[in-house]
Amino acid sequence: MAAVDAAEVVVATSAQEAVEAFGSGADVTVVAGGTIVVPEITHGRLRPRRALLLGGAGLAGLTREAGRTTVGAMATVAALDQAPEPLRSTARHVADAEIRAQATLGGNLCAPPGEQSPRGDLQAALIALGAQVRSAGADGERTEDVEEFLAASPGGRLVLDVSFADPQAGSTAAVRRPHAHAYTVLAVCAARTGGQVRIAASGAGPRAVRCRAAEAAFADAGDAQAAADRVLDDVTPHDDALASAWYRSRTLPVLVRRALTDLT
């Protein structure tokens, strides 16, 4: 098949080799777990000039030390069972056990928006945790807030790891749709870290968004309903095959209220 024939393939055996092979990221297709990108290649929708396989590059650890959790880009979604809430519960609801054992955190963070299927479910949890993303690319290594990373659209960066201060509390509330395994249509994640509560929503746009107006309302009065009433300030729900914009806009405030009520 032309799509696979043409590609020059690098199988990195260390993080350093991966960073070198990635270079400025121009013309490089990163393959992590491959659960999104491999079908794109197989069906010819993506024709990589160069492919960088990360499976042997390490970057897969999850460490919890001195009140901080660091997760390598190649840690599997299954491995996030060791992560603090709301990342742990969110990860448990991604796909099924076989996919979770192959899919990675880095791939989830960099997932191009799915048109009719959930992708990037972990992003809201990472925003709520105030995660920092360490990546390599054209101007070398850099560390930035996950929101900035997502806003800049991940192309051109090789994610190395993600880290965050362990929260005092974390919670999530979601609408799921029963399938062979239930998948998430819409979710709200909240976490309290160092006394500050962060709130984020996934499934309401191409990538997860932080709900700052809801956070401010909650900080003022500690009132979950007051926060719920402000969630649509930051989120503009859309119509797609999973749910209508109308349904999303009715449901999001309920999820905010539930997540905050559970954030004990």
Added chain:
Amino acid sequence: MRLTVNGTEHEVLSPPLTTLLEVLREELSITSPKAGCQQGGCGACTVLVDGEPRRSCLTPVAAVDGARIATVEGLGTPDDLSVVQAAFHEHYAAQCGFCTSGFMMAAQALVDRGGEPSREEIRQALSGHLCRCTGYVKIIDAVTAAVNGEVDTGRSEADAGPQGEDAVTLIPGSPA
């Protein structure tokens, strides 16, 4: 690149981004893994990679260079069924059979893992596998029997023709 499939080592010549599924089926003519959706959604292509169930349609062959692969061809033969195969046979867990190889390899991984998974844990472990025929109850019954070792593989009775006798007794009210 090299793969050891069901104990036999093969040199792989396909381009490195070719899926493991395509290499098995098209290059090595090992056709039990099925090409269902080819996008990770059905589980018909599941094989064991170093003992773990993996969707072969999502796996570039270069990512598993040197690995041990197990497919249904390595389980048993028609005269000498493995525990998982015998369980599927006994419990009528296959109809058209398209999903069956994937389910069997996922079941084999559960058997290999040992322990006593509950019915719910078995259901969770299989939840990435779709079957359009059986309605799942019989599949889960079969896998439950297999992990609990409650299966008669008939290995010692193969010559006595137990299958013929079963066929008669399993139709209620039929003449002897």
